[in-house]
Amino acid sequence: MPGIKLRFDRYKLLEIFAPVAGFLASIVVLLIIVIVVGESPGEALVAIYKFSLSSSAKVATILSVSIPLFFAGIAVAFAFQSGVFNIGAEGQYYFGGLIGAMAGIYLHLPAFIHIPVVILFSMAGGALWALIPAILKVTKNVHEVITTIMFNSIALALVNYLVNGPLSGLGQGKSLEPQTAKIQSTALFGKLNGFFRMLGWNVPDYVYLDYSLIVAVITGFIVWFVLFRMRHGFEIRAIGISLDVSRYSGMKVKQLQLSAFVISGALSGLIGLQEIFAIRGYYTYGIASGLGFDGIAIALIGKNSPLGVVFASLLFAFLKQAGYGLQFYTSVPNSVIYVITGLMILFIVVINEIVAAYIRTLRKKEAV
Amino acid sequence: MSETLLEMRKITKRFPGVLANDRISFDLLRGEVHALVGENGAGKTTLMKILYGLYSPDSGSISIKGGKLSIKNPKEAINSGIGMVHQHFMLIPPFTVLENIIIGEETQKFGILNEEKPAEKIRGLMEKNGLIVDINTKVEDIPVGIQQRVEILKILYRGAEILVFDEPTAVLTPQEAEELFKTFRQLTAQGKGIIFISHKLDEVLEIADRITVIRKGQVVKTLDGNEASKSLIAELMVGKPVLLEVKRPDVSPGRVILEVRNLDLKDYRKIAVLNDVSFTVHSGEVYGIAGVEGNGQTELISVIAEAAPIEHGDILLDGESVVNWDVRKRRDAGISHIPEDRHKYGLLLPFTLAENLTLGMHHKKPFVNSFQIINRKKIQEHARRVISIFDIRTPSELTPALALSGGNQQKVIVARELSAEPKLLLAAQPTRGVDIGATEFIHNQLMEAKKEGRAILLVSADLDEVMSLSDRIGVMYKGKIIKEFTREETTKEEIGFYMMGEKEHARN
Ligand SMILES: Nc1ncnc2c1ncn2[C@@H]1O[C@H](COP(=O)(O)OP(=O)(O)OP(=O)(O)O)[C@@H](O)[C@H]1O
Numbered sequence: 084m085p086g087i088k089l090r091f092d093r094y095k096l097l098e099i100f101a102p103v104a105g106f107l108a109s110i111v112v113l114l115i116i117v118i119v120v121g122e123s124p125g126e127a128l129v130a131i132y133k134f135s136l137s138s139s140a141k142v143a144t145i146l147s148v149s150i151p152l153f154f155a156g157i158a159v160a161f162a163f164q165s166g167v168f169n170i171g172a173e174g175q176y177y178f179g180g181l182i183g184a185m186a187g188i189y190l191h192l193p194a195f196i197h198i199p200v201v202i203l204f205s206m207a208g209g210a211l212w213a214l215i216p217a218i219l220k221v222t223k224n225v226h227e228v229i230t231t232i233m234f235n236s237i238a239l240a241l242v243n244y245l246v247n248g249p250l251s252g253l254g255q256g257k258s259l260e261p262q263t264a265k266i267q268s269t270a271l272f273g274k275l276n277g278f279f280r281m282l283g284w285n286v287p288d289y290v291y292l293d294y295s296l297i298v299a300v301i302t303g304f305i306v307w308f309v310l311f312r313m314r315h316g317f318e319i320r321a322i323g324i325s326l327d328v329s330r331y332s333g334m335k336v337k338q339l340q341l342s343a344f345v346i347s348g349a350l351s352g353l354i355g356l357q358e359i360f361a362i363r364g365y366y367t368y369g370i371a372s373g374l375g376f377d378g379i380a381i382a383l384i385g386k387n388s389p390l391g392v393v394f395a396s397l398l399f400a401f402l403k404q405a406g407y408g409l410q411f412y413t414s415v416p417n418s419v420i421y422v423i424t425g426l427m428i429l430f431i432v433v434i435n436e437i438v439a440a441y442i443r444t445l446r447k448k449e450a451v
Numbered sequence: 452m453s454e455t456l457l458e459m460r461k462i463t464k465r466f467p468g469v470l471a472n473d474r475i476s477f478d479l480l481r482g483e484v485h486a487l488v489g490e491n492g493a494g495k496t497t498l499m500k501i502l503y504g505l506y507s508p509d510s511g512s513i514s515i516k517g518g519k520l521s522i523k524n525p526k527e528a529i530n531s532g533i534g535m536v537h538q539h540f541m542l543i544p545p546f547t548v549l550e551n552i553i554i555g556e557e558t559q560k561f562g563i564l565n566e567e568k569p570a571e572k573i574r575g576l577m578e579k580n581g582l583i584v585d586i587n588t589k590v591e592d593i594p595v596g597i598q599q600r601v602e603i604l605k606i607l608y609r610g611a612e613i614l615v616f617d618e619p620t621a622v623l624t625p626q627e628a629e630e631l632f633k634t635f636r637q638l639t640a641q642g643k644g645i646i647f648i649s650h651k652l653d654e655v656l657e658i659a660d661r662i663t664v665i666r667k668g669q670v671v672k673t674l675d676g677n678e679a680s681k682s683l684i685a686e687l688m689v690g691k692p693v694l695l696e697v698k699r700p701d702v703s704p705g706r707v708i709l710e711v712r713n714l715d716l717k718d719y720r721k722i723a724v725l726n727d728v729s730f731t732v733h734s735g736e737v738y739g740i741a742g743v744e745g746n747g748q749t750e751l752i753s754v755i756a757e758a759a760p761i762e763h764g765d766i767l768l769d770g771e772s773v774v775n776w777d778v779r780k781r782r783d784a785g786i787s788h789i790p791e792d793r794h795k796y797g798l799l800l801p802f803t804l805a806e807n808l809t810l811g812m813h814h815k816k817p818f819v820n821s822f823q824i825i826n827r828k829k830i831q832e833h834a835r836r837v838i839s840i841f842d843i844r845t846p847s848e849l850t851p852a853l854a855l856s857g858g859n860q861q862k863v864i865v866a867r868e869l870s871a872e873p874k875l876l877l878a879a880q881p882t883r884g885v886d887i888g889a890t891e892f893i894h895n896q897l898m899e900a901k902k903e904g905r906a907i908l909l910v911s912a913d914l915d916e917v918m919s920l921s922d923r924i925g926v927m928y929k930g931k932i933i934k935e936f937t938r939e940e941t942t943k944e945e946i947g948f949y950m951m952g953e954k955e956h957a958r959n
């Protein structure tokens with residue numbers, strides 16, 4: 084009925100408005116902080132603009148930065164859909180990335196096979212790292228928040244040890260940063276910059292719009308399709324709503340939890356692709372950290388839907404760039420910038436939740 | 452003429468696609484029980500939620516003791532002396548009765564909870580109203596009937612004068628319902644007013660001073676309790692005469708479909724809940740289990756449907772033991788189940804009706820193809836068909852299940868389980884919360900299923916329902932089937948006698 088459509092759209096609008104409102108509020112807070120530390124708010128805004136949206140190169144950078152964020156968000160969102168709180172994306176991509184890198188270093192394959200192989204190995208590594216917490220959850224009822232957090236620390240320590248010790252590639256490279264041997268050229272991700280330039284988008288060479296962007300697009304589509312068009316995804320969403328109802332209707336609840344958890348781990352394994360195979364070409368435990376936690380906020384803002392995660396990860400990428408902008412163009416101290424980006428994220432999440440709660444009460448009042 | 456406690460005038464409330472309340476006027480006098488009856492989806496709960504501040508009306512006014520006011524939320528409703536006992540209790544299970552009653556109204560000194568004064572006040576209320584509860588036990592440890600008392604105490608503690616009960620007896624045994632009515636009488640004697648919603652017309656006739664019938668969101672008529680009759684109310688509700696009887700087809704039972712052998716089950720405290728239970732259900736037969744709730748019926752159904760582990764014994768479906776099968780295998784082999792607690796086990800509330808109507812068959816063709824991709828067209832077609840057959844009142848098959856009235860949600864579950872074309876149907880309280888027209892319809896559907904040769908195991912707290920549908924009846928008492936009858940050879944009185952375990956005592 085037309086009435087229903089209308090209502091749904093109105094709430095959709097409100098939902099979309101939520102992160103925007105959070106964003107605007109966080110800008111206001113940012114300006115206040117900037118004033119407090121004695122800088123000019125106008126200059127700060129200009130700095131942010133210069134570093135984020137001022138040119139096609141800057142916009143391309145945001146897109147580039149959003150790729151690993153997208154993987155993090157979709158990985159966490161997938162688990163959230165099933166009611167599993169996978170806080171362990173962090174550890175899963177550290178480990179997954181290492182396994183992928185191993186395949187890139189030690190396997191000798193032609194490029195058209197080698198690249199898919201390193202992607203699959205990264206996923207397998209991430210899945211493996213999620214497997215033990217997943218098994219502990221479904222067999223022993225150990226809460227995943229605790230196990231995955233512990234597994235984050237274990238992964239970090241393990242990777243640190245391996246890169247410094249058995250897998251160290253020092254001696255080959257010139258850097259003093261502990262790292263593995265170089266990944267073979269057949270496994271390195273090429274760039275799409277040329278392709279975009281052909282389309283008329285002037286993406287300079289220093290921006291990484293590499294094969295991981297293709298992987299992201301494909302992954303996003305597959306995840307959407309599985310969740311909303313396939314039986315398995317239907318069951319995963321069902322257990323996220325009610326374990327009892329799902330069990331009564333014959334779903335194998337434990338298996339579903341296990342699979343959602345492991346798939347989430349596999350998706351986490353993709354977070355490191357860009358940095359390892361496109362940017363660095365080797366593995367180090369110094370790959371960007373904290374993305375797994377960003378993923379939680381991104382999933383939250385994106386309402387666990389693939390499309391929502393796309394927007395949320397772009398927003399996050401923008402925030403990160405804005406932070407760099409302040410760092411470069413103003414004398415706002417570094418530590419304050421971390422505070423600011425942290426606060427911005429907090430604001431967006433909080434306002435998002437407030438609006439969600441408001442929509443819930445509206446729904447209660449008017450229903451549907 | 453006693454004082455008017457409450458007056459609702461021309462209340463209108465529209466939901467997307469439905470006019471739930473259409474200029475409803477309703478009033479409540481001091482010291483009366485005013486019953487609100489109507490078909491599923493007629494708008495009773497909506498009207499009460501408006502009164503309690505959970506929904507805001509599109510138009511209309513509410514006045515209490517002559518003073519007009521607008522009620523924006525439950526807090527304001529409570530402050531205006533309105534209390535509501537919801538059908539799904541709003542208690543916190545790990546808290547004690549006392550804590551549950553005083554929650555939000557705690558008296559404290561320097562941040563330290565004072566439990567003495569409230570306890571005294573509660574004891575006073577308990578005595579005055581015949582609502583005896585041990586206030587120091589945890590809510591999770593007390594049965595449903597007693598939990599309801601806690602709910603009532605909770606609203607009395609807050610000084611309610613207008614008490615709303617939305618289908619309070621749906622979850623009660625007949626004995627507990629009698630207790631509740633005693634409490635009603637005590638409350639009205641103190642000058643409180645009670646709004647009572649129920650689909651059980653016998654109860655309505657027993658307790659109500661006035662009866663307001665609504666149909667499709669409009670008031671049809673307000674009757675005096677003593678000028679009403681069951682058939683009159685039913686006719687006003689539905690808009691045409693209702694038969695109120697089931698046509699039992701003449702089917703001779705076929706082969707054994709379900710055989711339960713020497714079933715033993717202990718609960719987590721190692722107390723026996725099923726004790727050497729054996730019986731069979733044949734194809735084309737309805738086997739009814741009679742018994743006071745809590746004598747093992749729930750557990751019996753759950754070991755057959757839900758694959759709960761058993762201590763000892765065997766369950767055979769069509770001659771094959773299902774004990775080691777999981778739920779999916781049992782379902783695929785032809786066991787359907789209408790669960791007793793529809794909210795907890797029956798529906799994925801935020802999902803659409805279409806999705807809910809295929810739940811449990813959603814993994815089979817034609818709802819998925821060989822690649823496990825969902826065929827949404829087929830699911831929606833199926834839903835539209837079932838919705839029209841079962842007369843489920845909904846704007847569309849894409850409406851989320853949570854937007855349906857309670858009785859219509861129940862119809863969704865019954866429709867789904869029957870449309871799976873089971874060999875064996877486990878029907879636990881199949882007509883709980885369903886209006887008389889729909890009850891009649893569901894009964895006839897069950898008889899239809901019987902005609903098609905399905906075996907039906909029926910559990911119901913309503914003895915009349917068990918008597919009118921069953922071919923054979925087993926009486927359960929303390930986890931045992933203590934007596935089995937064919938329908939012809941027994942009477943309601945005799946079954947009632949066994950239900951109390953009397954014969955067992957006599958024998959010993
Ligand atoms: N939250 C909601 N959103 C949309 N529609 C709703 C909502 N609540 C109720 N409705 C619709 O309003 C109508 C009246 O529902 P209501 O729950 O008041 O019925 P009821 O008389 O209490 O029925 P029952 O006897 O089955 O409990 C129904 O058609 C129902 O589908």
Ligand SMILES: [Mg+2]
Nearest residue numbers: 495496856857
């Ligand atoms: Mg209702």
